[in-house]
Amino acid sequence: MSIKRRSIVKIDEDKCTGCGLCVSPCAEGAIEIRDGKARVIKDELCDGAGFCLGVCPEGALTIEEREAEEFSEEAVHRHVEGRIKNYIPQKCFRCGRGEDEQPVIPCRSAGESLWVCTRCLPALIHG
Ligand code: SF4
Incomplete structure (x- = not known):
């Protein structure tokens, strides 16, 4: 050590x-x-x-x-x-996909800490 x-x-x-x-x-x-x-x-x-x-x-x-x-x-x-x-395992807060189906990443939205999958991320970014 x-x-x-x-x-x-x-x-x-x-x-x-x-x-x-x-x-x-x-x-x-x-x-x-x-x-x-x-x-x-x-x-x-x-x-x-x-x-x-x-x-x-x-x-x-x-x-x-x-x-x-x-x-x-x-x-x-x-x-x-x-x-x-x-x-x-974590799930996307928008679509409910688990991380075994789609990569998920942590994000902050409206004061909350959430997980979002890479399919839903563009909609979060672009509205
Ligand atoms: S409040 Fe505590 S347990 Fe919750 S994310 Fe922050 S450091 Fe971690």
């Missing part, structure tokens, strides 16, 4: 409501809901890319620079394999 100064996700516990919207966007599985709050469960699982930031309706997620365990793809691989059985 090696520690270095790097970018990593920070969760403001006072703002976090534990809604869980930030869990799925994290491909590394670094965020879980524990005791009603989102947590980065191991620093080595968070690459600091920040894909989770946009889905938080409370603005509880930011990126900070601090001393942390280095990101480890090997640790992510082990972790993701273990949690695949608990994964909850």
Whole structure:
């Protein structure tokens, strides 16, 4: 294990409501809901890319620079394999297609954090 100064996700516990919207966007599985709050469960699982930031309706997620365990793809691989059985697939809020039928991406609309499939995305953009 090696520690270095790097970018990593920070969760403001006072703002976090534990809604869980930030869990799925994290491909590394670094965020879980524990005791009603989102947590980065191991620093080595968070690459600091920040894909989770946009889905938080409370603005509880930011990126900070601090001393942390280095990101480890090997640790992510082990972790993701273990949690695949608990994964909850996402559906498009417009058409209801699941991510097994069409890729879905997180978006913000009218103050809500939603998932939209790539078929419905053009209609959202162009009206
Ligand atoms: S999306 Fe925001 S409010 Fe919801 S669990 Fe994640 S950090 Fe907490």
